[in-house]
Structures are given as C-alpha cells and as structure tokens.
Amino acid sequence: MATTPHQHASADDPRVLLDDHMGLYEPIPPYPPRTEREQEFYTLGDGEMFLNAGPHHLATHGVLRVVMKLDGERIVDVDPVLGYLHRGVEKLCENADFHQTIAYMDPLEYVASLFCEWPAVMAYEKLLDVEVPRRAEYIRVLTGELNRVSSHLLAMGFHALDLGGITPILYSFIERDEIVEMLAAITGQRMLFNYFRIGGVNGDLNHDFMSRLGDWMSRAGQQVAANAALLNENEIFVQRNRGVGTMDRVTAIKHCWTGPNLRASGVPFDLRRAHPYSVYPELDFDIPTRAEGDSLARYLLRIDEVKQSLRIIDQCLHQMPDGPVMAKLPRLLRPRPGRAFAAIEGPRGEYGIYAVSDGTDQPFRFRIHDPSFLHLQSFTTLAPGGLIADWMTLNASLDPIMGGIDK
Amino acid sequence: MTALSRTWGRLTTPGKVVFTLLPILVVLTVGLVVAIVIFGGPIWDVVLANLGVVRFVAAATIILVITIPIAFLNIFLEMKVIAFMNLRIGPDRVGPWGTLLSVVHGLKVLMKEDFTPTGADSVVFTWAPVVTYAAAVMTVLVLPFAPGLYGQDFNIGLLYFFAMGGLGVVGLLMGGWSSFNKYSLLGGLRSAAQIISYEIPLTLSAVGLLILAGTMSLNTIVQQQSGWFTDWYVFRQPLGFVIFFIAATAEGNRTPFDLTEADSEIVAGFATEYSGMRFGFFFFAEYVNVFILSALTVVLFLGGWNAPFPFPHLAVNLDPGGLGIPLLFLLTLGPAIATIVLAAPFYLARSSMRWWVALIIGFALFNVLTVGLILTWGFISFSWVAGLLWFLVKTFTFVFVFVWMRATLPRVRIDQLMGFAWKWLLPAALLNLFVTAAAVVVVGS
Known part of the structure; x- marks a missing residue:
C-alpha cells in the first residue's frame, strides 16, 4: 500500500508518495531562481497557490502560458511565459531574399496578415527609393482596411467567447468569412495572403473581388451594428468589462502602448495621422478615442474603428485611380547600403520593420516591432488584484496575437 | 459481442452497478405485468396487498429509465436550438435531423477509456458522479407528471425535492476535490459556494407559495391550480416566480451562472479530469437537472398538468x-x-x-x-394522457428558455454572482414572503 519515498529513488515513479513530491506538479521552473523577480514570484505566501494556464488553455489566444499566483479566486501576481511559438523569424529573414522575407511576415500576424507585410515592403521601398504607383497604394489601403475590419470583428467575437457568450463569435465570423473570401479572390489565400510586393501589389482588383465587396458594403454597417447591439446593451457583458484592467494614459504611454488600446486610454495617437504614409492624407476619417481606459472602452473603440474603416473603404472605391499596380523593378534587388525603418498602424497598434542593407540581395539586419508584445507586458501590472475571470476579460480586450509576440 | 464485453470491462464499479440494476428492475416490472396478465386475480390481490412496494419498484424503474431519454432529448434540443440561434445547421448526420446524435454521444462516452489520474483519490473520484446523478434522479420521484402519474406523493414533497437537489453539490465537490487538479478544485469550490448561496432564495421564494397552498405535497399544489390559467400560482406570486426561476438557473449550473464549468476560465471545472462514463454521469445529471428544474417551475407556478382552460371531458368509451x-x-x-x-x-x-x-x-x-388516432383518443378519453402532454409542453418550453439563455448571455463573474444572490435575490425573496404573509393575514386565506 503506502510506500515511503526512500524505497523508490526515482521521482518519476508514480508509486512515490505524492505528498512529498507535490512540487513535481507545480509550475515552478526546475532551476534555481535567476532573478529577484523570479525569487519573489515563485515564493508562495500564506494561503496562496499557483495556477498554470496554458500554453493550451482555451482563453490564451494561441500558445501563451500564464502562471498565476492565486489567493482563492483573486490573482496576486501573474507571470506570462513566452516562446512557445518562437520560430526565429528575424534570423530567417536575414538569410532570405528581400522578396522571400515578405512571406515570412504573414504568420507574425495571422489574423490580419497584410499589416505585417506592409511595413516590410515600405522599408524596402525606402531602401530602394521606389515610387509606388498610386493605384497600388489605394489597393493597399483598401485591402488593409478590409483586413482591419476582419481582425476587429474577430477580436469582438472572441471577447464575448472568453466571457462565456457563444453566439457573437459566430455572427462575427459570417462577416469575417465574407471578407477573407473576397481577399482570397485577389490574393489566392484566405489567411496568409502574401499579397504586397516591393513596389506595388501582386495583381489588380478583379471582378470577383469587386462584386463581393459591393454586396458586402451594402450591408456591412448594418450587420456590424446589429452584432454589436447583441453585446453592447447586455448588462452582464458591461458589468464584466467596466473597470477591469483600467490603464491611465500616462502608464499606457510609459508601457509603449499603441493602437486601439492606447486610444481607449484617451491618447489620440494614430500613425495614419501622426506619421502619414501611403494615401491616408487624402482620405477623410476620424480617430476615435475613449477616456475610460478599461476593457469596455477598448471593446467599444474597436467598433468605432470598424465604422471608420468602412468610411475609408468607401472613399477608396470612389477615388481609386487607374494605372499600373507594380513599379518597374529589376528581378534581383540590391539596395544601396543603408538602413530604413517603416511603421504602419495595424489593428493592434504600430507594426514596424527595421531593415539594414549591406548592398547584397538579403537584409543584413532585420528587426520586427510588434505591438502585442508591448501590450502583453502590462499583464503584470493590470491583472493582479482582479479575479481569474478578469484576467480572461483583460486578455480578450488587449487582443494579443502570439505569432508576433514570439516571432 | 466482443465490443459489448470490452465496453463492460471498461466500466467502473458504479457503472456496473447501475447497468446491472437497470435490467433487473426492468425484468421485475415486466415480469409483474406478465404475471398479472396471465394469472389475473390471485396476483392482482398480492399486488393490491403490497401496493406500496410494487409502486416503489415500478417508480424506481421508470424513473431510472426515463432520465436517459430525457437527457438525450435535452442534449439534442440544446445542440439544435443553439445551432439555429448561431445561424448554423447543427447535427444533421445521424438519424433524421440528427435526432440520434445524442444517442451516439451516449455510446461514445460509454466506449471511452475510463481514466483515473495519478494522485486522485480514486474512491471519492469514482463515486462523485454517482452521487450527482443519484441526486438528480431521486428528485424525479416526487414530480407529478399527470393525474395519478407520480412516484410518491409525500406531504413533504417540496422539502424532499430541495433536500435531494441540494445533495447534487456534494458530488460536484467530491469530484472537484478528489481530481488532484487545481481547475477541478476551483470548479468544485465555486459550485459549493454558488449552490449553497442560491439554495436560500430558491427555497424562500417557494415559501410564499407554500403559505398560499398550505401544503408541501406537489400533487396537491397542482390540483389547487386546476381551472382557468388565472388560477396558476404565477399570477399570485409573480415576484416569487421570477426569483425562483433565476435561482433555479443557478442551481442547475446553467448560463449565465455556469461558473462551475466555465470553459474559458477553468477549462471544465470539476469535470476536467473525468472521462468516459464517469463524465457521462455528470453530463447526464446536468441535463436531467435542467428538465427537473423546469418541471418544478411548471408544477409550482404554472399549473403542472392542468390545461390552461377547463378542458371539456369527452370520454369516448371504446368497447372492441x-x-x-x-x-x-x-x-x-x-x-x-x-x-x-x-x-x-x-x-x-x-x-x-x-x-x-x-x-x-x-x-x-x-x-x-x-x-395519431390512438393518441387523440387517449388525449380525449384519459385525463392522464392529456395531463402528461400539457406537462411536457410546458416543461420543454422552460427547457427551451434555458437553452435560449445559454445561446444569448455571457457568464457572470463569481463576485457578481454571490453579490446578486445575497444583495438582491435574498432581500427580494424575503419581501415576497413578508408581503404574502401579510396579505394572507389581512385578507384571510
């Protein structure tokens, strides 16, 4: 029956008394603490316990692992553990042709892929001094805004799903599916488009895309408003979100937040207006902001952004000029030695690419700036003090994408 | 046969007990009926002499057997209704409109590996689903399905119902504690906190009704509501009805109060480590609970098996x-x-x-x-057929409401859940009780 530990030397033996080896089942690293923070985090106080969520937890939006220190249901401290999706994209890109690197960009942001291709091609165009045709720029803005809408719809749906509502995600997916189908009509892919090229885009708009887009635009505003009405006036949903994960504007700026999360804290910073690129200066749209800075503000701000994106799409369709969609470029690109940084406003914030050229056909150095990584670092300040359920709300409202975080 | 014996070998001890007991009870009941048919008089005398025992055996058999189709029906309803509300098609492969999918689900659960994790307290772990399932099944005993169609008519029927229904939480707590998993532990403790909190408004909201009814026998309560639908207690206890239904939602661990198995927070709560038929029992118990709580709401507030209007009695006596x-x-x-x-x-x-x-x-x-003709004749000629039909229609309307809420609402947070029970439902239930008592004293019962 009961065996004593000294009879079985191996800790892997299941017959070993578990009481003496409880630590085996705790999410404590097997090495001694390396930093003061680790020392502090992995020391349990009175009545506290660890809860390991992930990397295969249902609410972590990918393979994020979060070790929570709990006092009952209340979170005392959290420690996000990264690296489960690390592919070494930056190093891969340094060993690839300039054209090939664009394909590596897609999986960084697998919900809105175009927004990681965009800064890469912009950086290369700066290195090469290429003039992009205006029609290509309009197509980039058009497809990009469509992709932003699809990403925000997904974020709204998953927000509800993390809070236990199972229907909004499916309603969101109806619209998102229509968008990815029409993007597939011009790019050939539903998810990882690989559509932007250095000096333009990979193909003009076709009839399939335009007819689908026309159909969808006639009902998009109504559909989005109807889907949002399912949640916005739901008392349970509002109560779950209001005052959860509140970020004031000073701390948000200190934590290098960008995108909807920053604007929900009251900072009207949008790269499309702050550092205009592409044809955005020619387009008329507003930068919605909210003062509260909590999860509800971040959720509502995404709905406002969807409305603005629909405005931009409408203007793009009306102002789209004729002309080529690719600049004349040699097949083998050898930019002059130098460095370039390009950043664009994505659905989660500022995506930036820093590329250094040494005159060969490969980037000498390649660095990716991802907004989700910076939003994720605020977990340790926002989650403690809340309940386990608040952490789900926080995670859903920050809307991180693990592809870019782990690179 | 090999598949059957393999399945049998995979069953746990409680599973074997249930699946042995069930055929024995069925055989006993069928044998009794056959004996009455063949031998007639003498057997009938014996039956009449021991009516209590016979009734108990028959009721136990029928109740154990009837929970399975009820659970299957509820599961199918949930899958199909939520699918339609999500603009999906839902199950449509097995059987017409996917009606047999829940049966296939049941068989799948039966065939799956029955796994006990290392470190789990295996005895408690094994018996936890049985406790939950037994608690759900035993409450069916006092439910009046139709005139003369009930297991037992206690004069403390409602008290028995609440006592047995409250036992279910013991099973959840046992499962959560013994699984050696922190998600299970959190789920088990959540269910304990939640069900104990909501038991109080649930019971108190029914007390106002008990003052009016003057009895705890569910059968008598239903009989008091016969006649027009205005005689139903929902019109004399509207606040009590609302409180009762909300608390019943929490008692049944249904959305928006399904924190016990909040899948986006604590994976599957108390059922995280369960697999095979042990999980099946938890699953069945949940859906039987939905039916039972709907049925109790109907019995207490919506007239049970009574038609909403005085039903014309046209007994067509056929003498073939x-x-x-x-x-x-x-x-x-x-x-x-x-x-x-x-x-x-x-x-x-x-x-x-x-x-x-x-x-x-x-x-x-x-x-x-x-x-169709036989059913129509039964509906017209026998009050119990008509009563059963009215009862099932009303009950499944409430089951539909439960499913509807699951498709629509997000989940509440644990502190909001507890605050709602203690700060809103309990005072409201006390107010309802006070107003009812005062009205009875002033107006006279």
Missing part, C-alpha cells in the same frame, strides 16, 4: 369486444385494406411509381394515422 366476430375481420383485413387504399393515390398519380414503393408509403401512412 362488443363487435364479436367482425373484430377478427377488422384486425386482419383492416390494415391491408387501409394500406392499399392509402397507397392507391400515389400509385395512380405517378406512372414512375413502383407498386411496392407505393405500398410501403401506404403502410407508413397507415401506421402514422393509427398512432
């Missing part, structure tokens, strides 16, 4: 024996003639119709027609 020899001709020739008559239009209308296809259609139509 009075026909004599022509009855034989009717029995032998009736189906054949009816089949041919019903098949003829199909055969004549379409030249491509084969004669045997037309006959199959005719035979199917004849069966549908016969069953």
